Amino acid sequence: xxxxxxxxxxxxxxxxxxxxxxxxxxxxxxxxxxxxxxxxxxxxxxxxxxxxxxxxxxxxxxxxxxxxxxxxxxxxxxxxxxxxxxxxxxxxxxxxxxxxxxxxxxxxxxxxxxxxxxxxxxxxxxxxxxxxxxxxxxxxxxxxxxxxxxxxxxxxxxxxxxxxxxxxxxxxxxxxxxxxxxxxxxxxxxxxxxxxxxxxxxxxxxxxxxxxxxxxxxxxxxxxxxxxxxxxxxxxxxxxxxxxxxxxxxxxxxxxxxxxxxxxxxxxxxxxxxxxxxxxxxxxxxxxxxxxxxxxxxxxxxxxxxxxx
Amino acid sequence: xxxxxxxxxxxxxxxxxxxxxxxxxxxxxxxxxxxxxxxxxxxxxxxxxxxxxxxxxxxxxxxxxxxxxxxxxxxxxxxxxxxxxxxxxxxxxxxxxxxxxxxxxxxxxxxxxxxxxxxxxxxxxxxxxxxxxxxxxxxxxxxxxxxxxxxxxxxxxxxxxxxxxxxxxxxxxxxxxxxxxxxxxxxxxxxxxxxxxxxxxxxxxxxxxxxxxxxxxxxxxxxxxxxxxxxxxxxxxxxxxxxxxxxxxxxxxxxxxxxxxxxxxxxxxxxxxxxxxxxxxxxxxxxxxxxxxxxxxxxxxxxxxxxxxxxxxxxxxxxxxxxxxxxxxxxxxxxxxxxxxxxxxxxxxxxxxxxxxxxxxxxxxxxxxxxxxxxxxxxxxxxxxxxxxxxxxxxxxxxxxxx
Numbered sequence: 001x002x003x004x005x006x007x008x009x010x011x012x013x014x015x016x017x018x019x020x021x022x023x024x025x026x027x028x029x030x031x032x033x034x035x036x037x038x039x040x041x042x043x044x045x046x047x048x049x050x051x052x053x054x055x056x057x058x059x060x061x062x063x064x065x066x067x068x069x070x071x072x073x074x075x076x077x078x079x080x081x082x083x084x085x086x087x088x089x090x091x092x093x094x095x096x097x098x099x100x101x102x103x104x105x106x107x108x109x110x111x112x113x114x115x116x117x118x119x120x121x122x123x124x125x126x127x128x129x130x131x132x133x134x135x136x137x138x139x140x141x142x143x144x145x146x147x148x149x150x151x152x153x154x155x156x157x158x159x160x161x162x163x164x165x166x167x168x169x170x171x172x173x174x175x176x177x178x179x180x181x182x183x184x185x186x187x188x189x190x191x192x193x194x195x196x197x198x199x200x201x202x203x204x205x206x207x208x209x210x211x212x213x214x215x216x217x218x219x220x221x222x223x224x225x226x227x228x229x230x231x232x233x234x235x236x237x238x239x240x241x242x243x244x245x246x247x248x249x250x251x252x253x254x255x256x257x258x259x260x261x262x263x264x265x266x267x268x269x270x271x272x273x274x275x276x277x278x279x280x281x282x283x284x285x286x287x288x289x290x291x292x293x294x295x296x297x298x299x300x301x302x303x304x305x306x307x308x309x
Numbered sequence: 310x311x312x313x314x315x316x317x318x319x320x321x322x323x324x325x326x327x328x329x330x331x332x333x334x335x336x337x338x339x340x341x342x343x344x345x346x347x348x349x350x351x352x353x354x355x356x357x358x359x360x361x362x363x364x365x366x367x368x369x370x371x372x373x374x375x376x377x378x379x380x381x382x383x384x385x386x387x388x389x390x391x392x393x394x395x396x397x398x399x400x401x402x403x404x405x406x407x408x409x410x411x412x413x414x415x416x417x418x419x420x421x422x423x424x425x426x427x428x429x430x431x432x433x434x435x436x437x438x439x440x441x442x443x444x445x446x447x448x449x450x451x452x453x454x455x456x457x458x459x460x461x462x463x464x465x466x467x468x469x470x471x472x473x474x475x476x477x478x479x480x481x482x483x484x485x486x487x488x489x490x491x492x493x494x495x496x497x498x499x500x501x502x503x504x505x506x507x508x509x510x511x512x513x514x515x516x517x518x519x520x521x522x523x524x525x526x527x528x529x530x531x532x533x534x535x536x537x538x539x540x541x542x543x544x545x546x547x548x549x550x551x552x553x554x555x556x557x558x559x560x561x562x563x564x565x566x567x568x569x570x571x572x573x574x575x576x577x578x579x580x581x582x583x584x585x586x587x588x589x590x591x592x593x594x595x596x597x598x599x600x601x602x603x604x605x606x607x608x609x610x611x612x613x614x615x616x617x618x619x620x621x622x623x624x625x626x627x628x629x630x631x632x633x634x635x636x637x638x639x640x641x642x643x644x645x646x647x648x649x650x651x652x653x654x655x656x657x658x659x660x661x662x663x664x665x666x667x668x669x670x671x672x673x674x675x676x677x678x679x680x681x682x683x684x685x686x687x688x689x690x691x692x693x694x695x696x697x698x699x700x701x702x703x704x705x706x707x708x709x710x711x712x
Contacts, residue, residue: 042524043524044393044521044522044524046389053531053533054533055533057529057531057532057533058532058533058534058535059532059533059534059535059538060538062529062532064527064529065527066524066527067521067522067523067524067527067528067529068527068528068529068530069389069392069521069529069530069531070530070531070532071385071388071389071412071415071530071531072385072411072412072415074381075381075382075385075412078377078381078382078385078386078389079385079386079388079389080389081347081375081377081382081386081389082345082347082375082385082386082387082388082389082390082391082393082397083389083390083392083393083521083522085344085345085347085373085375085386085389085390085395086344086345086373086389086390086391086393086394086395086397086522087393087522088373089344089345089371089372089373089395090344090393090394090395090520090522092371095394096393096394096520096522096523097522097524100522100524117378117379117382118378118379118381118382118385120378121377121378121379121382122382124378125375125376125377
């Protein structure tokens, strides 16, 4: 990706100290480290309730090297609206630095579900901030419940795979397109296997005046039931099966950032994770769900290509 | 009310205007010129953000006005702006207040000194836009200061005091400035305003202790805190409220010198030698005071005690004012279904350790804006004089009782 050189990234400080409490194999700290490689100015972070928040702020410690505020679950975007509003006055008055960047982090629960209203309001009002969704496709902080980001067929604790039902019955909501529908200056979707892509997208997001939304697919080893060392591998499979297209929307124009030369069948992404194992159990295969899930992503890809043309 | 030399000086620039409780609040906001206002419309508080938005649109203030998409986001944005280091104000009522409920204890725990215009309105269902205190009373344990005003003048003056009180380093606690919906918020009455310059001098600028925007000294707000530390944090927060009465008295002395107007935590009207006292809050107080005047002319030693500060509750002052009375009636404008109504519960609790156990009669009145008439107050005094005690609360002004 253009503009990202390894030598510029060397020595960039991780916003989190060592010793935070996130699980081995968790994608959230990887995402955070990569995201901050795209930001040169001082940063103030607001976090929604979730794994990242509880694991990074266990009192009397804090793993944050930058100012951090967590208010509640559904309102990270509203909270950062207030911070940004105060900053514009205080910077004018000279009691705060002018060049601060504002970044809100929310999981998919805090973004797609309970936080959608506050996010929509903040995007519409046009505050200068970047919202990064760390999207592990369910409620991990409370124990792998389904969210509206959970894909069809996934075995979540509130959409469990049973003898009748094969996991979540509905497809995932397309939050990236919902954000883009707000006609904000910058929207992007990516994942973790290509750091240069995430870094350059966050750089563009924070450098663009006004609101920006970045949706990052982030594995949860516990929910997805993958080996902790397979984080990058599974992200690459998500991109190569077109399960998670890598693209951006700059001033309303869609552009693919990555096109798999030969797209892999979705099955390869599904079979690599325990959360779909019930779909492939010998004698009880759910080819119908796999086929429908494949159709979901084929339809989405077609729609996306039309927007990119 | 006191009268001072400073006041005489101020008199040369007196500005008295006919205005309402809402517009008096908005005018106070204009003069205070807060850094951020985030608000969402709801009857009967809507006029406050509406009028303030005009000040913003006309460049009368430097405030960033965040017109959010819900009350939940309004109070959240206020918390964000306050933690960032700004001076922050907002207003709401009824269901809007209820929607904000989750965030009130967070604001208090962050020691975010927000000043909040709470225009009292009944909570649905059924939907009713008129006054009672069922919206603010559920927030009494949220960790905020609660001050209930009788009229528009008091609303204006209380906003000034509240900015200083909330931001005082020994208090650092958000404040609800409550006024009765429509009765106070929409009725026009003469209000005397301070000069803009006097307000600027009195409120000064906020000096935040640990602003989120201090990127060179990063702090974390809203951390995950387990049993080892949570209790201590809550205890510290309670100390902030315990310091209110001392700080409030100091500020009140300063303010009376500036304005000539004084507002003690409880307002005693002919209580010193009274045998019978009615305890009440907010706008209905005037009705009781009128009846006290009538009864005094008839030779009855009647009195009225208005509780202005409900949180922290001035138990000592109340005990001192009510000890030795023959009996006392408490009139609540909200109920605690299945329990003792909020004001009565506090009054009884305050009197429990007094040597003479003063009988306390409970009444509930004015729910959903039901009118409260002098005859209603007179009947309450008659109950006291006849010592007609009843277990549980009696209702004032219910249609079935008038039939």
